[in-house]
Amino acid sequence: MSDIRPRLLLTQRQTPAVMQRITHSFTISGTPEHRLTTRELLDAARAFQPDAIMTSTGLPLQGDDVKQLPDCVKVVATVSVGTDHLDIPALHARGIIVTNTPDVLTDCNADMAILLMLAAARRAGEYTTLMRGGWGRSLAMDELLGTRMSGKRLGIVGMGRIGRAVARRARGFDMEILYSNRRRLPAAQEAGATYFGTLADMLPHCDILSLHLPASPETDGMINAGLLARLPRGAIFINAARGALVDEDALIDALRSGQLAAAGLDVYRNEPNPDPRFLELPNVFLTPHVGSATTETRTDMGMLAVDNVEAVLGGRHPPTPVRA
Known part of the structure; x- marks a missing residue:
């Protein structure tokens, strides 16, 4: 009997539980040993003729790339909340449904933001370097x-699911929550946080600033020298959202000058090769874009992506489609 299971192209390996489900339900061309490049994805798609593609951040599919996808592709499921790596209008114009994986990674991303805050505030990178050198004195x-x-004023930029989860955790440190958002939240979601109509107005009141909003053409480089200068001298900067939100030259200057005491960064403009100047700064705590990197969350993300693929290929509405 011929194998008539739908054909799924993976751009990177998933967790064991997700891989077990995939290999049971789909025909796959193989399990990549590394995350595919855009060129490798397009070559594999032409050769394999998949019904669906499972991808993730860091692998762009933009206008000309989308044109090269074979007509058999019905759905592109990204194992991520962010979709800035995908040309959504171009994919939709081809009749390809796009899905993502919101909600399931909220808690782990919020945990990562708190980790970055603590590590930056308490100089964890410098302490680790000292210990690995033998301490000795x-x-x-x-x-x-x-x-x-504890007790500091935390400014949150973007009070969506993750921003609100960060606020809940920060209240455990008796932090005062300030936020800037496109619109003010209902009182129940605000939970006592103070709303500022503009980011510029909020910044002078922030001991710590944490970003939690998506990247878009409108937000590219929004954190610039002028805004960083509005923070109190010695503030701490946290980014577990997207590197594209930040003018990194301005950030590095602020860290060198002492305008910022420290930063905790999980994301960068040029991933996986961030600006090497960050590595030279002892007051920056760096992690390699691992906000969702727990077994539980990566499995939940992969399972939701598979749910989306199965729904589309089965003629049903996917759980988490991405709108135009």
């Missing part, structure tokens, strides 16, 4: 002092 009472996070 007692520290003076005024040496390598960090900043107490």
Whole structure:
């Protein structure tokens, strides 16, 4: 009997539980040993003629790329919340449904933001470097002092699902929550947070600033030298959202000058090869875009992507479609 299972093209390996489900339900061309490049994806799609593609951030499919996809592709399911790597209008124009994986990674991304805050405020990177060098001497009472996070004023830019989850965690540190958003939240969702109609108005009141909004042409480089200068001197900057939100030259200048005491970064403009100047700054705590990197969350993300693929190929409405 011939195998009539739908054909799924994977652009990178998924967790074992997700891979088990995929291999049971789909015909796949193989399991990539590395995340495919756009060129490799397009070559594989032409050769394999898939019904569906499972991809993720960091693998762009833009206008000319989309034109090269074979007509058999019915759905592109990204294992991510962000969709800035995909040309949504171009895919929709081809009749290809696009889906993403919101909600299931909210908690882990919020946890990562808190980790970055603590690590930046308490100089975790510098402490780790000292220990790996053998330590070897007692520290003076005024040496390598960090900043107490408890009780500080946290400014959140983007009060969506993840921003609100960060606020809930920050309240456990008795932090005062400020936020800037496209629109003010209902009182129940605000939970006592203070709303600012403009980001510029909020910044002078922030001891810590944390970004939680998607990348778009409108938000590209929105955190620039002028806005960073509005923060109190010695503030801490956190980005677990998207590197494209930040003018990195301005960020590096602010870290070098002391305008910012520290930063915690999980995302960068040029991934996976961030600006090497960040590596030279002892007051920056760096992680490699791993906000969702737990077994539980990556499995949930993969399962939701598969749910979307199965729904589309079965003629049903996908759980989490991406609108134009």
